[in-house]
Amino acid sequence: xxxxxxxxxxxxxxxxxxxxxxxxxxxxxxxxxxxxxxxxxxxxxxxxxxxxxxxxxxxxxxxxxxxxxxxxxxxxxxxxxxxxxxxxxxxxxxxxxxxxxxxxxxxxxxxxxxxxxxxxxxxxxxxxxxxxxxxxxxxxxxxxxxxxxxxxxxxxxxxxxxxxxxxxxxxxxxxxxxxxxxxxxxxxxxxxxxxxxxxxxxxxxxxxxxx
Ligand code: MD6
Ligand code: FE
Numbered sequence: 227x228x229x230x231x232x233x234x235x236x237x238x239x240x241x242x243x244x245x246x247x248x249x250x251x252x253x254x255x256x257x258x259x260x261x262x263x264x265x266x267x268x269x270x271x272x273x274x275x276x277x278x279x280x281x282x283x284x285x286x287x288x289x290x291x292x293x294x295x296x297x298x299x300x301x302x303x304x305x306x307x308x309x310x311x312x313x314x315x316x317x318x319x320x321x322x323x324x325x326x327x328x329x330x331x332x333x334x335x336x337x338x339x340x341x342x343x344x345x346x347x348x349x350x351x352x353x354x355x356x357x358x359x360x361x362x363x364x365x366x367x368x369x370x371x372x373x374x375x376x377x378x379x380x381x382x383x384x385x386x387x388x389x390x391x392x393x394x395x396x397x398x399x400x401x402x403x404x405x406x407x408x409x410x411x412x413x414x415x416x417x418x419x420x421x422x423x424x425x426x427x428x429x430x431x432x433x434x435x436x437x
Pocket of ligand 1: 344352357367368369376378400402411413430432
């Protein structure tokens with residue numbers, strides 16, 4: 227085994243069938259810069275829910291399609307409803323990372339056309355949900371975490387299944403595929419980091435084939 231593969235093998239954790247964690251896999255400085263570039267064009271906004279509430283997480287997108295939710299539900303749109311323009315292009319570095327992470331999880335030919343950007347201030351959580359508005363669930367979802375750590379909860383096939391927790395740190399990449407693609411999951415309220423009091427936020431990117 228050469229050093230490159232040794233490095234990659236060390237980072238990879240197969241947590242369960244279809245749940246793969248790649249520790250510290252993303253270039254955090256580059257990703258942080260690229261996220262801010264995207265948000266300068268398509269800013270973060272609070273999306274609505276079918277219950278008529280606004281979510282506390284704020285959201286934007288890049289790529290051909292962007293996930294958007296409002297009182298009528300969740301759907302993929304080719305234009306940003308805020309700017310009435312196409313979503314910003316998916317940076318090559320994002321696309322390449324998502325494709326190579328999928329390969330690490332054993333999935334070839336992944337070609338994401340959508341990247342959802344979620345932003346969490348301290349204290350904000352995401353409730354248990356399934357991602358099921360994409361057309362073809364045989365493609366994985368590749369998720370990249372940047373900033374403060376999160377506790378990612380996996381509940382399995384029902385909203386109230388037995389919970390398993392995965393800590394997602396700065397630069398970690400999580401792939402949900404196969405039987406786990408439609409598992410219920412959520413994120414516990416983001417906590418401050420005593421050792422890094424200057425950190426106040428978390429970003430999560432999810433790469434998908436929407437259409
Ligand atoms: C988050 N992630 O980590 C929210 N969904 O902030 C998700 O909802 C998610 O990480 C599908 C697949 C992977 C994920
Ligand atoms: Fe999700």
